[in-house]
Amino acid sequence: AAEPEPLLATDALRKEFGGLTATDDVSLTVSPGERRCLIGPNGAGKSTLLSLITGQLDPNAGSIRFAGEAIDGLSPHERIDRGLSVKFQVPSVYGEFSTRENLRLALQRRVSGEELEDAIVDSLSRFDLADEEYVEANALSHGQKQRLEIAMASALDPALLLLDEPVAGLSVEETQRIADLLIDLNESVGVALLVIEHDMKFVRALAERVTVLHQGSILIEGEMENVADDPAVRNVYLGE
Numbered sequence: 001a002a003e004p005e006p007l008l009a010t011d012a013l014r015k016e017f018g019g020l021t022a023t024d025d026v027s028l029t030v031s032p033g034e035r036r037c038l039i040g041p042n043g044a045g046k047s048t049l050l051s052l053i054t055g056q057l058d059p060n061a062g063s064i065r066f067a068g069e070a071i072d073g074l075s076p077h078e079r080i081d082r083g084l085s086v087k088f089q090v091p092s093v094y095g096e097f098s099t100r101e102n103l104r105l106a107l108q109r110r111v112s113g114e115e116l117e118d119a120i121v122d123s124l125s126r127f128d129l130a131d132e133e134y135v136e137a138n139a140l141s142h143g144q145k146q147r148l149e150i151a152m153a154s155a156l157d158p159a160l161l162l163l164d165e166p167v168a169g170l171s172v173e174e175t176q177r178i179a180d181l182l183i184d185l186n187e188s189v190g191v192a193l194l195v196i197e198h199d200m201k202f203v204r205a206l207a208e209r210v211t212v213l214h215q216g217s218i219l220i221e222g223e224m225e226n227v228a229d230d231p232a233v234r235n236v237y238l239g240e
């Protein structure tokens with residue numbers, strides 16, 4: 001049978017900052033519905049690659065296809081409308097608004113009326129935020145805020161959800177909770193996940209495949225157990 005077309009395919013992406021090549025000839029593909037983690041030491045170029053995919057940054061060379069079409073030149077907003085959603089490292093909830101109001105703002109771009117009300121209730125339940133419905137986002141714990149952010153990034157029913165370090169600084173319990181929640185989301189609605197994360201326990205729990213970036217390039221890709229045992233990968237992490 002023919003290979004199904006990837007959901008996301010970057011082709012030889014390159015990004016330079018002055019004399020530094022942050023992204024070097026990266027050709028990465030993600031299949032529909034897959035769970036992928038992007039790992040690598042600090043400064044490997046993970047966040048830069050994410051920003052190239054979302055359109056926050058323009059590449060110096062290379063191109064990107066998403067859902068069968070070239071998306072080069074589309075704004076971040078247009079990419080979101082095509083089904084490519086993102087949660088960045090920096091929080092972006094509205095701090096003065098309640099959990100419910102934040103969810104409403106995100107969900108009302110997709111649904112309205114009674115459907116909007118249902119979607120808010122579903123989202124509160126799916127992301128374990130029902131008890132925090134009327135709590136101002138500023139007053140949420142770090143973990144609750146991360147869950148709210150993921151809920152908001154999922155609001156438009158994306159085909160691909162990009163997450164930059166969703167469990168950084170979280171407890172073991174909260175980390176596991178977010179892994180479970182993402183797996184449940186992936187399995188129930190089929191959203192593909194591309195997740196940058198340092199927490200290897202989280203990566204093992206979540207990822208079907210991992211891609212290791214090093215000095216802007218893909219070092220190796222595969223199943224976590226094979227990648228973790230690879231001498232080149234061990235070297236890269238020892239050198240950190």
Ligand code: ADP
Pocket residue numbers: 017020022040041042043044045046047048049
């Ligand atoms: P990671 O997310 O893997 O830690 P980044 O993508 O943030 O890595 O950074 C990759 C490299 O590019 C680093 O050397 C970083 O200092 C550099 N870099 C990232 N963003 C910028 C920028 N806006 N201007 C200049 N250098 C940058």
Ligand code: MG
Pocket residue numbers: 046047048
């Ligand atoms: Mg980063």
